[in-house]
Amino acid sequence: MCVCAYIYLCLYIDVWILGCSFICTYVLIYIYMLTCIYTYTLVGPPFYQQFKFKTVAIRNPTQANMVGMQEFRFFDSAGIPIIVETAMNPGGEQPGVLGVHTPNKLIDGIVIYASEVDAAKTSKWLDMKKSNVIFTFASLVRVASYEWVTCEDLPDRDPVSWEIEGQVTIGDAWTLLQRVSNYPTTSSRSATVRFQIWPSEGKYTYVCIFM
Numbered sequence: 001m002c003v004c005a006y007i008y009l010c011l012y013i014d015v016w017i018l019g020c021s022f023i024c025t026y027v028l029i030y031i032y033m034l035t036c037i038y039t040y041t042l043v044g045p046p047f048y049q050q051f052k053f054k055t056v057a058i059r060n061p062t063q064a065n066m067v068g069m070q071e072f073r074f075f076d077s078a079g080i081p082i083i084v085e086t087a088m089n090p091g092g093e094q095p096g097v098l099g100v101h102t103p104n105k106l107i108d109g110i111v112i113y114a115s116e117v118d119a120a121k122t123s124k125w126l127d128m129k130k131s132n133v134i135f136t137f138a139s140l141v142r143v144a145s146y147e148w149v150t151c152e153d154l155p156d157r158d159p160v161s162w163e164i165e166g167q168v169t170i171g172d173a174w175t176l177l178q179r180v181s182n183y184p185t186t187s188s189r190s191a192t193v194r195f196q197i198w199p200s201e202g203k204y205t206y207v208c209i210f211m
């Protein structure tokens, strides 16, 4: 019900039927606004259990034959990290020693900085096939934003175009949530790149107050 219609209804009931004062009307309007705020704060990111990161393009494919990132993180509307259960890379092909640059390195919380590069300590995902990374959560989650961390070396491998898709339950169809094209990914090493895929819930509360 719109605000004007609601106010008119309150006036009609209070004044012409119940004989109440206008104060009663104001109380009802206040209750209505509280209800409205409550309703809007329920609005938020939809639920998904899996997310897919699809590499569309890397910075310099003529100089690099693979994509790479050090970390990938998801956050709720309050900016609180949401723990990923697994990160898989179906069809991917990692270079070098088997098992070193697997997709689980994206969610281990380890970032190696350029100043402390040690091949034995690196914890990054590399993929010569540039195939999709599937992030799975233990249950349905509401993701509002995500971020990833560039590798400690070779900016040519950084993603500059990608897509994020969500899946409600494993086996369902994927829903495209965000398409990023020709993003000016920083050339800084071990740098964090963050993106919002759902507006903050605070925005909805703000709109409601001015109704």
Ligand SMILES: [Ca+2]
Residues within 6 Å of the ligand: 070, 071, 105, 106, 107, 108, 109, 110, 111, 123, 124
């Ligand atoms: Ca890592």
